Each structure stands twice: as C-alpha cells, then as structure tokens.
Amino acid sequence: MKKNTVVLLVYAFLLFSCSSSSTQETQIGSGTPGPNANPDPNETENTSTEWTIPVNEVLDGGPGRDGIPALENPTMVTAVNASLLSDTDLVLGYKKGNDIRAYQHNVLDWHEIVNDNIDDVSLAITYCPLTGTGMGWNRFVDGIETTFGVSGLLYQTNLIPFDRATKSNWSQILGESVNGSLAGKDIDLITLVETDWKTWKAMFPSTTVIGLDTGFSRTYGTYPYSDYITNNSLFFFPTPKDSRLPAKDRVHAIIIGGFAKAYQFSDFETSNVIKDVFRDRNYLLVGNANFMASFELDAAQDMLDFEYIFDGTSDAVLQDNQGTQYNIFGEAISGSGQLKPSESFMGYWFSIPAFYTTEVFGE
C-alpha cells in the first residue's frame, strides 16, 4: 500500500512537472485568395527567440496572433456616407495631395492595424487601444514592402505588430523591431493627425473615411474596453505608472532618441501657438481643445512669428509673419514653404514615460 502511494505521488508529480505550452503556425488553404487572404503569401517563419526588450515583460494579450484582424486596403467612403461617426469621435487623419483619409478609432479599436496604399505610399496605420497611440508606419522595410498584423502580444500594455514578410515583431511605441530577423530596425514614421471628426471634416471636407463594410463582423461603434479610456486606475496588464499626470490624459509626445516631451491640451488654453526647445532642437506647436501638432523648425523658420488662424471653416491653422498659411500637416496653403512635422504621436500619458525618459512641458 505504502509503495503504491509513493508510486502514485511520483506519477502525479511527473504529470505536474509536465505542464507545458507550445505555439505553432501553419499555412492553410490554397488556390484563389479570398477576401481575408494573406497579403504576403511568401512570408517566412520567425524562429528567433532573441528579444531586444525583456521577454518576461512581453505578455499574451489573449486573442492570439491575428485574433484581432488587421484591415487590408479597406473600402473608403465619403464623409457624407460615413456611418456611426459622431462629431466627437476621434480619427487619425492622413493627407497625400488631394487624397485625404480618416481612420476612425471606432474601427481601429477592433482592428488596430490598417494596411493601406495611397498612390505610391505604403502606409500602415497602427493603433493601440490600450495606450491610445496612433502612428503611421511606412510599410517599406529595407526596401521591401510588407504588411503588418496584430501579434496578440503586448509590451508595457502596448501593441506589438508583426510584419508578414519576416514575422519579425515590432514595438509600436518604440517604432523598432524587437524580435526576428529585423530586430533593431527602425520604422519610418508617416505623419498622422489625431483629432475629432468634426474638426477633421471642417479642415478637409473632401476626406474619405473607412467604410464599415470591412469584411469582418464586428460591433463598430461599441467601444470594446468598457470605461478604460476614462478610468485612470483600470489597467488590464502591468505597466509603470507616472503620477505627474493622470494616467489616461491624452498627450502629444515629441520623441528624440530615448527621450520624449509631453504636451497637454491645457497647455494651449492661454496660447494656441507655443515655441519650445527640446534636446537643443526648436519646435513650434499648435493646438486647441481638439488637436495638437508640432513641427521642427530650422534656423530660418525659428526667426518667424506664427499666429493661430484656425476658425473651423478651412484647413488653415497657422500663419507666419510673412503671410504664409499652413495646414495642420505643415503644408503651405498660401505662399510657399513647408513646416517639418516632428517625430511625434498622441497617446495616453502613462505610455510615454513607460518607454521614454519624459519631461512634461511647463514642469
């Protein structure tokens, strides 16, 4: 009896020790690609176990790879035909010449990545609902066009996209590959503007916006994460907190190397135009209660005076003392010249110091 008990206990211990997990990827299907076919059919597998970020801080978010499906060249509709969008809904805006597009949070909350082609631009809109960060990525990496998908992994509660060409994993906020054959590569940012639908439409009435006929069945218009946006104490995954500002305050962050400077909407209550210096570079910021944008000034531009001229009826946002007017992308809309958009993005406050040594404007 005693012997049997020992054998049973040993067997149970072995079973317990055998608790394990595995992950594998296989290709399925063949023939004519369907609407949700892999846009990168020649993709390779990423077998690298080396990460440039602490792997024990990389977490499985739950849905699994492609469990949140990225969109590929979604159908765009005119502003008039946009469904479910209210004036206060946030959009990420992109402009190339007269092709102006809005990618609404209502859809991005469910897909997180949109791979789009606008003329010769290969753009990936990457949006993390948990950090509120929306960034435009150039989909040409090392001269090869790729598309991005949602890996289902999170680092500091932030989206980890993967590129389908090499299956390398990327950190959205760091803007670099953190695992795979492309580890260490930086992504080229493409300027986006985040604002509410009413402001965007006022600036660019000819804009198009993602249609809801995405090929996926989702409850667009219903926010999937309860009161996460407004609840400063609600986090689904661990991440460092910085008490200088409320965790979920939306801030505009300018990034230089491993450093960031954060600007709040309240900074623009007394003046809609701010000139600032960060890491020895000169910046011009423009904002109101609904948008913030920043530009890196060269020496000549830094000598100019800028005036806020946005009146909600056109895309003119700034005017310099030489009479040149600029839109929110820094393009001259009267006169000549171009303001260089800074490397920056919008996001929840907590996510900026989680990745960068951060100072707060006006501190």
Added chain:
Amino acid sequence: MRIFVFISIFYFGQQTYSQTCCSGGVPLSNNLGLPNEGKGSFSIGLNYDYNNLNTLNAGTEKLNDDSRLRITNSVLLSLGYAFTDRISVETLFTWVNQKRTISQFGSENLTDTKGIGDAVLLLKYAIPDILGTSSVVNLGLGTKAPLGKSDLTSSEGFQLIADLQPGSGAWDALGWLSVSKGLSFRPSATVSGSLTYRLTGENTSYLNNTSTYEFGNVVQANVGYTDQFLLFNTIFNPGLILKYRKASYDKINGSRLPNTGGEWVFVRPELSVLLTPNIAISSRLEVPVYSYVDGTQLTPTLRFTAGISFTLKKKELIILN
C-alpha cells in the same frame, strides 16, 4: 432505490465549472455528485470532456466570424467515499489541455497548453425521502484547490493569460444542492434539479506577481427528467437536462474586466448505461440554446462528455483485501 439514487445524482450533479472568461475552462463539477452508495462504499469516476468554443457573440448577437477556436480537452478523475449512509466525501482531480487556434489570412496559429488542473474537495450530506418516497436531497460544501499551474509561459517565454492556464491560482468555495424525486405514476422516471454556486478566490501572483486576477463567481441551475428502460438485459437511462449558467465578470487588480461574464441556457441530452450493478458508462452532449455574453466573447458551441464510474461496496472491498 440505490439505482434510483445513483442515476439521480450521476445525472444532476453535472455542473459545469468553467474557470475561464469565455467558458473554455475545465468542467470540474462535471464529475461531481458521485452517489452515496452506503457506508463504506468507494466510488471512482473517470470522464473525458471536450469543450468547443467557435461562436463569437456580441451580447446575444452571433457574429459572422469563426476564425477563433478554443478547445478544451479534460480528463477528470473523481474519487468518493461514504463515511455513513448520509455523509460522504468526494475529490476530483483533473488534467487539462487548452488549445487556442486562430485561422486568419491563410495561416493557422495554435497555442497549446497542458498540465494538471485544479482539484475539488466536496463534503456531502444526503437526506433521503425528505420530499416523500423515492426522493433525495443532497447538500454539499467544498473547495477548489489551485493544484494547476497558473504561470505557464509560451514556448517563446512570454506570460500567457489566465484563461489559457491549466489552473486558476486561487482557492474557491463551492456550494452544491441537488434534489431528485421519482415519479409515483412512473416508477422508472425521475425529475431532478440542482444548484451550484462558486465563490471564486483571487490569484495574487498573476503575471509574474505583478497583478491579481479573479474569475467571476458562477451560479448554475439544472432541471431535468430521466427515465430508464431495459434493453439486451441492460438498464439504459436516457435523460434531458436544461441548464442555466450565469458567470459574473472577471476582475483584474480588483477592477472589472470587460468582455467577461455572461448568461447561458443549454440543453443536454444524456445517456447512461448500467453495465453491471457497479459499473456505469455515460455520455452527454451539451448544446447552447441561449447565449448572452458581456461585450464580445467566444461562447460555447458544443460540449461532449463521456465517462465510466465504478462503485466498490464495503463487502467487495473486504473480498478484494
């Protein structure tokens, strides 16, 4: 009478005891409710449970998306012993294999975990004939012990979320009540009901000791009808059960976790066969007829369970010894 009690408890003690937000967990209670066959009797049950979740719901609306598949394969071993004709104890040990498959963009991504799951200890008290002849009321109180691992990492090394873990990492309290009564106008038939409540504990070492996680409390009720017939000199017991299950939302760090919790109604046809007076095999199929989930979640599509149970009476134990 013993056959009646056996059938009643075997059928209506079948409580789904899911430990995941999407009902994909181990059905610990599926094997709870072994019969009290009298003082000194020893019962063993071995069940296999297959749980398929391939339906994506938003509230009660079924979304046209079958790209996500969760399958839980469980093996459940239950051991029961009756101290008296009324007081008995039951333990349940599990082994679980969880599979998460995403079929999207021409690829299939599978995440697979397996290992020993949590275990249940249940003390039971039987009150026969309290509702008239051929009736039995069972009361049970128990606990679920976190034997299973709750900190498995993927093969790549990153931490997996709670509902992919074999164990919950928390002690739970379990209350169980079942009632059954034979019909006087049809002695072979039984109507039964049962109620289970799970009060969940908190896993305080979730995600590398950085967070706490608590699965939602679960209440579950079954009502059903079983009958029996003789075929090939063997007793067959078909049954039809209606099951209601309500799971509260999960909590992370004390805050409500969206897209967890819901309410379900299932229909469960069952069939048990008494191979000998001491050995029975059973099978059951569980199909949802109503599903409401908080937010958007995978919800059960199909569940199948098959098992065998043995009862060793005191007299037989003496012979064996």
